[in-house]
Amino acid sequence: MQSISAGKYKGIDISSWQGEVNFNQVSNSGVQVVYIKATEGDYYLNPRADEYYSGARSNNMLIGFYHFFRPRVDAKTQANYFSSYVKGKSFNCRLALDIELSDGYGAAEISNMCVTFLEEVKRLTGKDVVVYTYTNFARTSLTNILSKYPLWIANYDVTTPGDNPIWNSWVGFQYSESGTVPGISGYCPLDVFTDGILISGGNTSIPNINQGGTTTTYTVKEGDTLSEIAQRYGTTTERLAQINNISNPNLIYPGQVLKISSNSSAGNTSGGTATTYTVKEGDTLSEIAQRYGTTTERLAEINNISNPNLIYPGQVLRISSNSLTGSTLGGTATTYTVKEGDTLSEIAQRYGTTTERLAEINNISNPNLIYPGQVLKISSNSSAGNTSGGTATTYIVKEGDTLSEIAQRYGTTTERLAQINNISDPNLIYPGEVIRIN
Incomplete structure (x- = not known):
């Protein structure tokens, strides 16, 4: 090598x-x-x-x-x-x-x-x-x-x-x-x-398509119309036709990649940073609002949704950063996306914090009720352990990982990882568990 x-x-x-x-x-x-x-x-x-x-x-x-x-x-x-x-x-x-x-x-x-x-x-x-x-x-x-x-x-x-x-x-x-x-x-x-x-014969010169704003893309699906796509992204059919050189707005193809200029995006994050959420089948605006600690009315407002009961799978919703509640008390926040079968107490245990703390910073009134796909804030001040003044490296366990493999990747021992992570059984680790490496 x-x-x-x-x-x-x-x-x-x-x-x-x-x-x-x-x-x-x-x-x-x-x-x-x-x-x-x-x-x-x-x-x-x-x-x-x-x-x-x-x-x-x-x-x-x-x-x-x-x-x-x-x-x-x-x-x-x-x-x-x-x-x-x-x-x-x-x-x-x-x-x-x-x-x-x-x-x-x-x-x-x-x-x-x-x-x-x-x-x-x-x-x-x-x-x-x-x-x-x-x-x-x-x-x-x-x-x-x-x-x-x-x-x-x-x-x-x-x-x-x-x-x-x-x-x-x-x-x-x-x-x-x-x-x-x-x-x-x-x-x-x-x-x-x-x-x-590099791809053989590939052109490594990439043109700048920004034109003053950030550009995202959307891949056309069967049954889509340009007017529906424009509505989802808070822009107009004419604008999409113009920036994609479409001469006939009634003629788009499944698999076609459309540029969506950021200048088309509606709403204002009041100076905050915006994140997005792609609607899945079965979602409701009220559930999405609850997951992100905001309101149905706020999401409808910043996404130009006239009917809050009508959202579409594949629709990209802007979630204003100012919607997110809770504080990291001066620390850096990380997030965890709830998976099926998770409980708040298990998540708290993985991150070295308490159920009460997670419920508090995520505005959860019932700690026994969390949803797959819900994004939880995990305050950095929740992290357990001390690296004696050093910077801690962490690893998030993936399905199929073993502690011995993780130890080998990082040039340490199973025993050392078990010791600094308070793992009583080195054969028992969980996907999503955060392992401290040093």
Whole structure:
């Protein structure tokens, strides 16, 4: 394996965990490549993917997308899901498969699934691909059937990735999961890349499409009309037709990617930072308002909704940052999205805080009643433990993780992690649990 000095391009990879990103600051800091998490399985679309894509494009960065693979979901279905998102977008870097879970499958089975996914993505998009994984997973859970694909390897706190039996070189090296970059609050994975990460014959010159505002995009679905899309985004049919060079507003196609200028967006966040929420089937405006600690009336007002009982799956709602209640008492706030089966007491325990504290800062009147998809604020002052004056690195447990694998990634021991996290049974950790590393 090459050392880190073989890298030609400085890069980062980001998911919704990074929150709001100032791409102008990121670019000015010397970062050239940004990989954006697009999808996971066949059910998750990064709610910030379009926002990140627009920000990176407007700052002339080299862009790539990655898909987090779920072995229990059909590989071709996942490939279709990922490809449907990236189609119509301009990007310079290979489409990446993020494989780091086995879910009980053997190395041969997992590797065959990966090949199926990668070949289907190539067929559907006509673009080059790359495999992202970490060193121990490559050693234990994959086979050399994947050797024909370039490698983007994760191996932290070293200058040269460890050897594995499949690849002897990399096109991408993720050397830290807890770096800091201007323009991003909190930690961010850091990478270096070679020319091999770029799509063959790809144009690395990305035009600036910002035109003074931030641009997002919308992919047309079957049954959509331009007037309905305009209404969802608080703009006009004429404006959408103009910025997308549409001569006939009655003629749009499923899969067509429309630019939605930020200057079209209605409402005012009174100087605050806006976040967005994409409406899902079964949602009501009152439930969404409750999740975000605001009111139905406020959401209707800033989204120009005349009938609060009428919202659409796929509709993007602006949620003013000034709607969010609670205080971090001078600390930095993080958030947690409730999953099915979660209880407030379990979440409190994971983050080293109390049920009462979470209920208080999230305006929850009944601690026994939380909803899947609800976004909870977790005050940084809730975090337990002391790093004796140092900066703590944390890791959020994913499905299929073991404490021993996490320890190996960070060059520590299972015993040490169990000790500093008060884990009595090292074989029992939970997805979503936050593990302190130092």
